[in-house]
Amino acid sequence: MGLFDFLSKQLVDVIDWTEEPGDLALRYPIKDREIQNGAQLTVRDGQIALFYDEGRVADAFQPGLHTLDTANLPMLTSLRHWETGFRSPYKADVYFFTTREHTGLKWGTPQPITVRDKEFGPLRIRAFGSYGFRIDDIAVFAAKLLGTLEHLTVQDLEPQLKSVINTAIAAALGKGETAFLDIAGDQAAMSERLMAAVAPAFAQWGLKCTSFFVESVSLPDNVQEYLDKASSMRVVGDLNQYARFQAADSIDEAASASGGMAGLGASMAIGQNMASTLGGAFAGGAPPAAAPVAAAAAAPVSSDDAFEQIEKLHKLLQMGAITQDEFDAKKASWLQRMS
DSSP states (O other): OOHHHHHHTOEEEEEOOOOOTTEEEEEOOOTTOEEEEEEEEEEOTTEEEEEEETTEEEEEEOSEEEEESTTSOHHHHHHHTOTTOOOSSBOOEEEEEEOSOEEEEEEEOSSOEEEEETTTEEEEEEEEEEEEEEEOOHHHHIIIIITTOSEEEHHHHHHHHHHHHHHHHHHHHHTOOSOHHHHGGGHHHHHHHHHHHHHHHHHTTTEEEEEEEEEEEEOOHHHHHHHHHHHHHTTHHHHHHHHHHHHHHHHHHHHHSTTHHHHHHHHHHHHHHHHHHHHHHHHTSOOOOOHHHHHHHTSOBOHHHHHHHHHHHHHHHHHTSSOHHHHHHHHHHHHHTBO
């Protein structure tokens, strides 16, 4: 026997596993080496070790320090018929499994899901979130996922788990039971429903889904842009009321200020023009050009008044209530009327 053969046949007297982040299971690298009587097995917290004999589970070890002999290898002793004498050294397959929870794993719909929304009709929705899982049934996990592999990690399973999640997401959103605008307020309940939906698929592999969160549900950018414009249109009534209030307020200020009725007339023109601008901008058309208003609009205004109205128009531009062209036109009009 050469030196290499001797080293390859050396006895194993210490067996332990220090797992790395993302590890799920490992076949201890014994190869052609043999385990000697009295060897020490260390199973750390959150781990379980299994001894296999010719593909059959022989003995399981919970966290702790174990001395390997016939006293704590009852199944292996029975399978090897060691009742009348412990054979040392011996060969066996030793697998370590981690039972700790793996959290913060990300999921997301690879493509938008088409749903029939109650309010908007067909929509394409995207969803993103996170989930966590752990090994729950080691025997099932070992038989269905680990098999004869030497090593298995979370990264190896993620594509399979994400497929399960995406299927559950498509089924849940595709029903259209909850309107899109209500989903944001329903994310906690939706997370619970989806966690229950993926649980059976996880269980068939010996896994348990321990957490599931829907963190974002969104529309494609172009669809979201149209939705934002529609939201702006819904406040037309309120802005018209605001414009009327501003016109009435300017009348009171002009009446009490120097300038008397001349100032009052200019303020009335400003108020009327402001209301016309707001109404026209949100209605999508140009402001009406009634003769009395046009005549009043020709009245000069102070620079302070003009800049104040331009500032208000700029706020409407930022809100999306008016377009850049409408803002530029009104701005030029107010600058021309400055006295």
